[in-house]
Amino acid sequence: MSKMIFMTQADIPRQYYNLAADLPFSLDPPLHPGTGQPITPADLAAIFPMALIEQEMSSQREIPIPEEILEIYALYRPTPLIRASELEKLLGTPARIYFKYEGASPVGSHKPNTAIAQAYYNKKEGTKRLVTETGAGQWGSSLAFACQKFGMECKVFMVRVSFDQKPYRKAMMMVYGATVLASPSPTTNAGRQILAQDPHSPGSLGIAISEAVEEAAGRDDTKYALGSVLNHVLLHQTIIGQETKRQLEMAGEKADVVIGCHGGGSNFGGLAFPFVRDKINGAKIDIVAVEPLSCPTLTRGKLEYDFGDTIGMTPLIRMYTLGHQFMPPGIHAGGLRYHGASPLVSKLLEHGLIRAEALPQNDIFKGAVMFAQAEGIIPAPESAHAVELAIREAVKAKEEGKAKVIVFNLSGHGLLDMQAYQDFCDGKLEQEPEITLDRSVAKAS
Numbered sequence: 050m051s052k053m054i055f056m057t058q059a060d061i062p063r064q065y066y067n068l069a070a071d072l073p074f075s076l077d078p079p080l081h082p083g084t085g086q087p088i089t090p091a092d093l094a095a096i097f098p099m100a101l102i103e104q105e106m107s108s109q110r111e112i113p114i115p116e117e118i119l120e121i122y123a124l125y126r127p128t129p130l131i132r133a134s135e136l137e138k139l140l141g142t143p144a145r146i147y148f149k150y151e152g153a154s155p156v157g158s159h160k161p162n163t164a165i166a167q168a169y170y171n172k173k174e175g176t177k178r179l180v181t182e183t184g185a186g187q188w189g190s191s192l193a194f195a196c197q198k199f200g201m202e203c204k205v206f207m208v209r210v211s212f213d214q215k216p217y218r219k220a221m222m223m224v225y226g227a228t229v230l231a232s233p234s235p236t237t238n239a240g241r242q243i244l245a246q247d248p249h250s251p252g253s254l255g256i257a258i259s260e261a262v263e264e265a266a267g268r269d270d271t272k273y274a275l276g277s278v279l280n281h282v283l284l285h286q287t288i289i290g291q292e293t294k295r296q297l298e299m300a301g302e303k304a305d306v307v308i309g310c311h312g313g314g315s316n317f318g319g320l321a322f323p324f325v326r327d328k329i330n331g332a333k334i335d336i337v338a339v340e341p342l343s344c345p346t347l348t349r350g351k352l353e354y355d356f357g358d359t360i361g362m363t364p365l366i367r368m369y370t371l372g373h374q375f376m377p378p379g380i381h382a383g384g385l386r387y388h389g390a391s392p393l394v395s396k397l398l399e400h401g402l403i404r405a406e407a408l409p410q411n412d413i414f415k416g417a418v419m420f421a422q423a424e425g426i427i428p429a430p431e432s433a434h435a436v437e438l439a440i441r442e443a444v445k446a447k448e449e450g451k452a453k454v455i456v457f458n459l460s461g462h463g464l465l466d467m468q469a470y471q472d473f474c475d476g477k478l479e480q481e482p483e484i485t486l487d488r489s490v491a492k493a494s
């Protein structure tokens with residue numbers, strides 16, 4: 050048995066996989082917030098470069114990856130697929146557990162896969178500055194890194210609660226040359242509006258998106274980059290699932306269960322979409338997205354058109370949502386504190402091609418600590434959701450006496466999230482509140 054399955058760099062996939070080409074149903078178009086009509090490429094051109102708008106709407110199955118992007122991917126790709134054999138032993142399970150280790154990237158997560166691509170396409174069309182939001186800081190540091198590689202300025206609105214919880218992520222963005230502000234900030238209309246309602250607002254991804262979009266729309270030299278949710282972001286992340294499939298083939302394995310944590314859908318979609326294609330073609334695979342119980346978008350949200358941001362500036366997207374004004378509690382998995390979901394992932398859930406589970410914060414840290422003690426890697430709190438579900442599936446396989454192959458995405462390491470682990474080890478993690486879903490004012494109670 051090989052513990053780690055490495056591909057050679059010559060085998061890095063040379064195209065992104067576009068699931069839209071293989072879906073047996075059509076996707077619902079995003080709508081213009083003013084007219085209620087489907088948006089046009091021209092509507093999006095103020096904030097995105099045309100190449101990304103085309104990818105967003107494309108139905109071409111394979112989209113070639115430009116050489117300039119592949120050169121930067123070569124700093125860390127392919128990432129290893131690792132057999133969690135020590136965890137299997139600890140659990141005494143007949144299941145074979147594999148994880149795709151995206152924490153091997155320079156910034157420690159899967160986020161550079163799309164940051165590099167977005168920076169490249171922007172640079173090519175003359176963008177000088179990119180502005181974005183970040184939750185836990187993984188996305189912000191990825192975009193800061195990518196902008197630095199392509200000689201562009203980068204500005205990041207970082208959700209206030211993470212800004213305070215994760216000071217070293219902020220330092221990392223600064224090392225890569227980015228400017229970082231806590232969101233809500235007094236520098237935008239959106240930020241001022243939220244601060245007027247609550248001067249101590251912990252912020253949310255939805256609010257930070259409003260601030261970043263407002264700044265991008267107001268400046269000619271600046272465009273906006275989003276770290277998740279949109280079709281083109283998930284498209285770039287499919288490099289993960291393509292590599293994983295190749296590595297499983299090298300190990301002589303076929304996945305029975307595929308698991309990813311879900312914030313806006315990018316690491317989950319990136320791993321899962323190539324497997325969803327197989328499922329559409331008849332393969333039996335259980336594909337599961339895992340989210341926090343305190344921000345249960347897929348398991349308790351409604352499928353309807355909603356804004357991607359809190360203020361209501363973005364196009365309306367048909368997705369599972371808790372309502373764009375939902376304020377999630379300040380859990381440590383900051384990257385999963387999002388009210389909405391990728392429209393592609395939402396559509397797959399609606400049609401039963403995937404399923405979703407929600408887990409409490411204390412359970413995911415228990416799973417993450419068990420995983421760290423067995424395999425050595427300390428997972429990002431977001432990724433810990435996938436770890437805990439993989440453990441539960443392996444225990445179920447033991448009870449059923451089935452030697453299932455379980456594959457999950459270890460989307461990032463948690464070495465800059467140690468306050469969360471400190472709080473867990475000190476027994477200080479609060480039980481998160483139940484979510485009440487009077488959805489016009491959905492809030493944690």
Ligand SMILES: Cc1ncc(COP(=O)(O)O)c(C=O)c1O
Binds near residue numbers: 184277315385
């Ligand atoms: C390590 C890690 N995993 C997962 C996520 C969730 O985002 P997504 O659902 O887009 O993968 C984040 C978001 O910041 C993250 O940092």
